[in-house]
Amino acid sequence: MLREVTAVRYVTPLREGGSMPGLVEADDHRLYALKWSGAAQGRKALVAEVLAGRIGQALGLPVPELVRVDLDPVLARSEPEQQIQEQMRASGGVNVGLAFLSGAFNFDPLCFQVDPETAARVLWFDALIGNVDRSWRNPNLLVAAGRLHLIDHGASLIFHHHWAGAAGWIRRPYDAGDHALRRFAGDLAAVDAELAAQVTPELLAGAADAIPEEFLLDEPGFEHPRAVRDAYVAQLLARLAGPRDWLPVLPHDESEATA
Ligand SMILES: Nc1ncnc2c1ncn2[C@@H]1O[C@H](COP(=O)(O)OP(=O)(O)OP(=O)(O)O)[C@@H](O)[C@H]1O
Ligand SMILES: [Mg+2]
Incomplete structure (x- = not known):
């Protein structure tokens, strides 16, 4: 809640x-x-x-x-x-x-350093939810009191605009080409191993339960808001359980792999 x-x-x-x-x-x-x-x-x-x-x-x-x-x-x-x-x-x-983060300013990759682990975590999270709104043009990252904050996730989870085709989203690759933290991001495979284990059915159910009921009423194809919450959880669990087609491979990972 x-x-x-x-x-x-x-x-x-x-x-x-x-x-x-x-x-x-x-x-x-x-x-x-x-x-x-x-x-x-x-x-x-x-x-x-x-x-x-x-x-x-x-x-x-x-x-x-x-x-x-x-x-x-x-x-x-x-x-x-x-x-x-x-x-x-x-x-x-x-x-x-x-x-509201008072005194916050928009993140600028040329003026603010992000450590490799934090950057990789944010990038992994964006890949999981399919967040298209974290580009260097519009990073939706704020810096307040020297700390980075993540805002504006409204353009993620886009499968819910077309539930009938939601299965096609499960393995859909995340395009990190313009990602604001791409050049800072460290080892994505290590972060994947750690974070994927944390995104349990219970964690997802807790997050889905926080969605106000009013936003889930009358969703076409669903009998009850409960069924919509369950569908979000199932969708993300399927993405996590399946192959990592959705996880980007960064150029520095590739060069390490071939070295
Ligand atoms: N919690 C916050 N604290 C301080 N400023 C904020 C906060 N949330 C939003 N803002 C400011 O308002 C702007 C717009 O917010 P947000 O990105 O959530 O809206 P939006 O309309 O979805 O944006 P977009 O243009 O990316 O679609 C942010 O870029 C930021 O400058
Ligand atoms: Mg925004």
């Missing part, structure tokens, strides 16, 4: 994102980057945000806290821009918030 908060104040849009998340204050007096349920990306992006984010957290990766944010769309009245206001009005009810 996600911790639940209620938005009490809308501060400003976070303009760098395509979906324009909002900076909101909640009734726990903390600030959150709020991902709108009424955004064009739809509720599937929020499902991926929660499921992938919770898997990342369970693996010890630095994903900020995720919360369930209840929003009264009346808060939209302080937003002057009509397009954003409409998005807020369409987002009454349940949304997803990410603990």
Whole structure:
């Protein structure tokens, strides 16, 4: 389950994102980057945000806290821009918030070093969830107080846009060609051996249980939200159990293998 908060104040849009998340204050007096349920990306992006984010957290990766944010769309009245206001009005009810990292700046691979093990862990995680949004152009990595943080997992787990073809995703290779941490990443095979063992059915079930029920209602082809949660778990377990077609081979691994 996600911790639940209620938005009490809308501060400003976070303009760098395509979906324009909002900076909101909640009734726990903390600030959150709020991902709108009424955004064009739809509720599937929020499902991926929660499921992938919770898997990342369970693996010890630095994903900020995720919360369930209840929003009264009346808060939209302080937003002057009509397009954003409409998005807020369409987002009454349940949304997803990410603990706001104050003073954070976007990761720049030319200015910030990442150690090989951390980089390999992040890359392995992105390969598992099929995250297309970690390129050097748009890394969705923030640096706050000298520490790296992972945000924005809404464009991962894309098999859920077409469940009928989900089996085809299980071995689909992850293209790490543009990955922001590619040039830092160390031994992926070692990280695979360690992390794959940690992604147990229990870990995945716990992450799937954190998805707000509202996002799983009326999913075509599924009788009940429980069945959708189980399908996410089965899908990821199958990827982990099968051959590593999905895990990229980095150039330095290849040169070591042929040396
Ligand atoms: N937890 C956070 N703390 C601080 N800043 C954040 C946080 N979450 C998001 N931001 C800021 O807002 C921007 C947009 O957020 P995010 O990447 O989640 O949105 P998006 O619309 O999905 O982005 P994209 O354009 O990659 O699709 C980030 O690049 C970052 O600058
Ligand atoms: Mg982003």
